[in-house]
Amino acid sequence: MIKDDFPGKKSIALLLDPDKTSGKDLKRILQIASGSGTDYILVGGSLTFSSIDTLIESVKNQCRIPVVLFPGNLLQLSLKADAILLLSLISGRNPELLIGNHVIASPFLRDAREKLISVGYILVGCGKKTSVEYISQTEAIPSDKTELVVATAMAGEMLGLKMIYLEAGSGAFHPVPAGIITAVRENVSVPIAVGGGIKTRGEIAAAFKAGANLVILGNGCEKNPGLLEEACAERDSARQAI
Secondary structure, three states, X not given: OHHXXXXXXXXXXXXXXXOXXXXXXXXXXXXXXXXXXXXXXXXXXXXXXXXXXXXXXXXXXXXXXXXXXXXXXXXXXXXXXXXXXXXXEOOOOOHHHHHHHHHHHHHHHHHHHHHEEEEEEEEEEOXXXXXXXXXXXXXXXXXXXXXXXXXXXXXXXXXXXOXXXXXXXXXXXXXXXXXXXXXXXXXXXXXXXXXXXXXXXXXXXXXXXXXXXXXXXXXXXXXXXXXXXXXXXXXXXXXXXX
């Protein structure tokens, strides 16, 4: 069961947006993901024009990498994934994303409890306002407010969340600073995922060294598919260093 050890050791995940991934592009990136040993495929996005079920089924038909649902909204709920991230946007104060949507989704997800992983989702401001901020109607925590990010992560763990996700946002100018990752790592015991704005192998190495358990790649791989191979190579180096 993926839930039991997600993300466990140092891992790489590829995030696929159902509205940006299909056909030959999907086939190509999945071939790279499989060949490089990518640990997880995450599916989800800020908007919903395409079927999330269709994307999950297509991924499962083309590779054996575990699929994890990363729902951007209630229209992206699916039971077809191997695991489901139950996201609480704890950096914001939008009650719908703290508990409201979870109440609505609970009857649908009731029989999939064995797949659910509760995640404290923290937006960190990294250079520009992102789609997540527009859609969620919340503000990211400024990247120079490390103490606020740490306190938010600590609160999430105290509330029983099983993972903290530090997110710079799709299209961010730069990734979550290593100093923030290190500070959070020193204050929480649950796994830490980091994503958004990651464009180079050096940034992936910095995230792992700072204490990230899972590095999530999205837009960076759309523009540079080879980044996924570099990421998995860096993951292997990080595992050997432990």
